[in-house]
Amino acid sequence: MEIDVIKLQEEYFSEALEKIQEIIQIPSVRSAAQPKAPFGLGTKAVLDYAINLGKELGFKTYQDPENRYGYVEYGAGVEIFAILGHLDVVPAGDLNKWDFEPFQAQIKDGKLLGRGSFDDKGPTLINLYALKYLKDHKYQPDYCIRLIFGLTEETDWASIKAYMAIEGTPTLGYTPDGEFPVVYAEKGIIKADIIGGSEKFSLLGGEAYNCVADVVRYQGPHLTEIKTKLEQKQIETMMEDDCLIVKGKASHGSLPERGVNAALVTLATYAEVKTDSPIANFVKKHLYNDFHFSQLFPTMKDETGLLIVNNGIVEINAEKTRLTLNMRVPISYQLKDVEGPLGKELKNYHLELRNISWEKPIHMPIDSPMIKNIMQVYQDVTGVKEAKPVAIGGGTYAKAMPNCVAFGAEFDINESTMHAYNEYVKISDLQKMLEIYTKAIPLLTTK
Numbered sequence: 001m002e003i004d005v006i007k008l009q010e011e012y013f014s015e016a017l018e019k020i021q022e023i024i025q026i027p028s029v030r031s032a033a034q035p036k037a038p039f040g041l042g043t044k045a046v047l048d049y050a051i052n053l054g055k056e057l058g059f060k061t062y063q064d065p066e067n068r069y070g071y072v073e074y075g076a077g078v079e080i081f082a083i084l085g086h087l088d089v090v091p092a093g094d095l096n097k098w099d100f101e102p103f104q105a106q107i108k109d110g111k112l113l114g115r116g117s118f119d120d121k122g123p124t125l126i127n128l129y130a131l132k133y134l135k136d137h138k139y140q141p142d143y144c145i146r147l148i149f150g151l152t153e154e155t156d157w158a159s160i161k162a163y164m165a166i167e168g169t170p171t172l173g174y175t176p177d178g179e180f181p182v183v184y185a186e187k188g189i190i191k192a193d194i195i196g197g198s199e200k201f202s203l204l205g206g207e208a209y210n211c212v213a214d215v216v217r218y219q220g221p222h223l224t225e226i227k228t229k230l231e232q233k234q235i236e237t238m239m240e241d242d243c244l245i246v247k248g249k250a251s252h253g254s255l256p257e258r259g260v261n262a263a264l265v266t267l268a269t270y271a272e273v274k275t276d277s278p279i280a281n282f283v284k285k286h287l288y289n290d291f292h293f294s295q296l297f298p299t300m301k302d303e304t305g306l307l308i309v310n311n312g313i314v315e316i317n318a319e320k321t322r323l324t325l326n327m328r329v330p331i332s333y334q335l336k337d338v339e340g341p342l343g344k345e346l347k348n349y350h351l352e353l354r355n356i357s358w359e360k361p362i363h364m365p366i367d368s369p370m371i372k373n374i375m376q377v378y379q380d381v382t383g384v385k386e387a388k389p390v391a392i393g394g395g396t397y398a399k400a401m402p403n404c405v406a407f408g409a410e411f412d413i414n415e416s417t418m419h420a421y422n423e424y425v426k427i428s429d430l431q432k433m434l435e436i437y438t439k440a441i442p443l444l445t446t447k
C-alpha cells in the first residue's frame with residue numbers, strides 16, 4: 001500500500017501531537033484500587049481518554065467493565081495482530097529535579113516535554129494515528145488489528161495478564177515500548193535468592209533484583225581491617241556509630257559491570273580476612289568481579305552473548321542469609337541449565353537457591369517475515385541501511401505475550417530519558433515513528 005507521507009505528516013501528525021499533549025496531562029501513575037479502578041483513578045482516567053479518542057476517530061473499541069484494560073480494533077480478520085502499548089507512567093519523583101512541569105506537556109526547542117512522552121504514551125498514540133490513516137485509506141488487513149492499552153506495565157503487568165486471561169493469546173504482535181529497529185531476541189531472566197544460615201556479622205542493603213546493590217551497611221567483627229582493605233580497593237566507606245557504610249555505584253541489572261556492587265566487594269573482602277562465612281566464600285569465588293559466573297558456566301554463550309549475573313539485595317544477619325540474583329540467560333539455554341549446576345555448587349557452601357522465577361526468552365528468527373519486513377521499512381524510512389535487529393538482556397513488554405517483539409520506539413537507547421527526570425521526545429522522532437509504523441503495519445498484517 002502506497003503511503004502519502006506529506007499528507008500523513010500534515011494532516012495526521014499535527015492532530016496526533018495535540019492528543020499526545022492532552023494525554024500526558026493525565027498523571028496516570030498507579031495508585032490505590034478504587035471501585036471500577038483497580039489500578040487507581042489516574043489509570044482509569046487515561047483509559048477513558050484513550051477509548052473515547054478511539055471512538056471519536058471511528059474505531060470499534062472495547063473497555064473492560066472493570067477497567068483493567070481496553071483496546072481499539074481495526075480489520076475483519078479472525079486472527080489477532082496485537083500492538084501492545086501502555087498508558088501508565090512511572091512517578092515523577094522529586095519535582096525539584098525537573099527543569100519543567102512533568103505533566104504539562106510543553107513543547108520547547110523541538111521537543112515534547114513530559115512524563116510519559118516517550119514511555120509510552122507518545123508511541124502508543126502514534127500507533128493509533130497510523131491505524132487511523134490506514135483506515136481512512138481503506139487498507140484491509142488480513143488480521144484483526146488490536147491496539148491494546150495496558151495500564152500497569154511499570155508495575156506488575158496485572159493489566160495485560162487480565163487481557164491475556166480473558167481475551168486469549170494474539171497470533172502475532174509488537175510493542176512500541178523498546179527500541180528501533182527491532183528487538184529480535186531477549187534473554188530469559190531468572191530471579192532467585194541464595195539462602196543460608198546465620199552469620200557472625202550483619203550486612204544489609206540494595207533495593208531491587210535488577211539494580212546493582214550500591215550502598216550496604218556492615219556490622220560485625222574485623223571492621224577496621226575490612227575498612228582498610230576496602231579503601232585499598234578504592235571503595236568509599238564511612239563510619240556511623242558501630243556501622244560501616246560501604247558505597248559502590250548504581251547501575252541497571254543488565255549492565256552490572258558499569259556499577260560497583262557494594263555488597264559483593266564487602267563480602268569478598270570479609271572472606272580475605274576470615275574464612276568462616278559460607279556466603280562470603282561463595283561470593284569471593286564466584287561473584288566478585290565476575291559478571292558471568294564464568295567458573296560455573298564457562299561455555300554458556302550464543303548470539304545473544306554470555307550469561308549475565310547481578311546481585312541487587314543483601315540481607316545477612318544472626319538469623320539468616322539472603323542474597324538475591326538476577327540472571328540473564330542466553331536464548332539457547334533453559335532455566336534447568338543454570339539451576340542444576342548452581343544449586344549443586346551452592347550445596348558445597350551449605351547454601352541453596354530459593355524463590356526461583358523464570359521469564360522465558362524471546363526469539364523471533366532474523367529471517368522471519370516479521371523481522372525482515374520491519375527491517376526493510378526501518379531502513380527505507382531512516383536511510384540507515386546498515387541497521388541490524390538487536391538482541392538484548394531482556395525484559396521488555398513483549399514478554400507479556402508469545403510471538404511479540406519490541407519494535408521501537410527509542411532511536412538511540414543510550415540517550416533514553418525513559419523513567420528519568422526531564423523525560424522528553426523529539427518531535428522529529430515522533431514524526432519518524434508515524435511514518436515507520438504506518439508503512440510497517442500493512443506489511444506485517446498482510447498474509
Ligand SMILES: [Zn+2]
Pocket residue numbers: 086119120153177
Ligand atoms: Zn514502557
